[in-house]
Amino acid sequence: MQSIKPIVATVALLAFPSPLAAHEGGAAAGLLSGLLHPVSGLDHVLAMLAVGIWGAQMGPPAIWVLPVTFPMVMAFGGMLSLLGVPVPGVEIGIGLSALLLGFMVAIERRPAIEVAAVLVGFFAIFHGYAHGAELPEGQSGILYSIGFVVSTGTLHASGIGVGLIHRWDRGKRALRIAGAGIAAGGAWFTWLAVSG
């Protein structure tokens, strides 16, 4: 039987990389904040899932064009926020994104890919703007950015994964119901934004 000491030592070194972690505590907090931010708000989560599901419903090339478009335009919105460029109605835009994208899923609408990309990109600006404005003080901006881009992309991938049930008839119906639920959530968040 082989000794497990080398394995235990390796695991311990990997689990407690104190020389590096001690020096980068603030940076690691930025990454964690970025990863958590997109999943900490239901309005963001609903819209991201809708993007993925809608892409899966539409099939190629939308299944990858929409998730490629969204992060880049979202980051553009974040950049506007960081540069101090005012964008009005951010919260309303986020609520409307869930409402309209959920509605598209619910009615299984298949517009031209350019139209879909513009629609998704337009709403991505509002999501990015909100993300860019909410970095906690003292944390690493670039690691926060990496965190929320990865988290957003993972939400899209989750939406695509769910959307793959579209190949079955019952799956199609389930997706349309889910789209209606997302649209209802979006309507609620839009109402809150307008009334608040």
Next chain:
Amino acid sequence: MISLVFSAHLVTTGLGPLFDGIGHAVVTPQDLLPVIAIALLAGLGGKAYARKVLFILPAAWLVGGLLGMTLMWSAPLGTTALSFLILGGLVVADRPVSEKTGMALAVALGLLHGQMSGVEMQAAGIGLVGILGTVGTLFALVSLVTGLVVSLERPWTRIAVRVAGSWIVAVGLLYLGWTFGTRG
């Protein structure tokens, strides 16, 4: 042009300059992401291009590092964000670039980021050994990423690489915002 010292925080591992250099390449996203981007691009470009980038990028990084250590001058910070945007954008587009252009990109990336690293290494007292550690890490990283991408055969896997490129562009846009905005 305003000369700025690269703001990436040089990590000290406590294990000596070689390991400091190795760690620097891995925990500095300002360097790591453009390197991943050019490795993805080289992988998409095929075996011949990937092999050349594998050797040219570390060599250019070494030359850039030596220049940075000697001159103690760094390019403006915004140029780092341009690396994200240009290389990530080419990965997203997945359009073949000519071999000369591809090589020029690798040389430019190596020189630019290498000299930034060189300034930091010199300031931290790590010097040439640290640069060599970074160069070794880059060689390993590029060989792993290009090898992975070159071996991809199914169409959806190539799309996944393009999605990764879009994430790098997104981080680059935000980095531009952090660099020139009021919260950087």
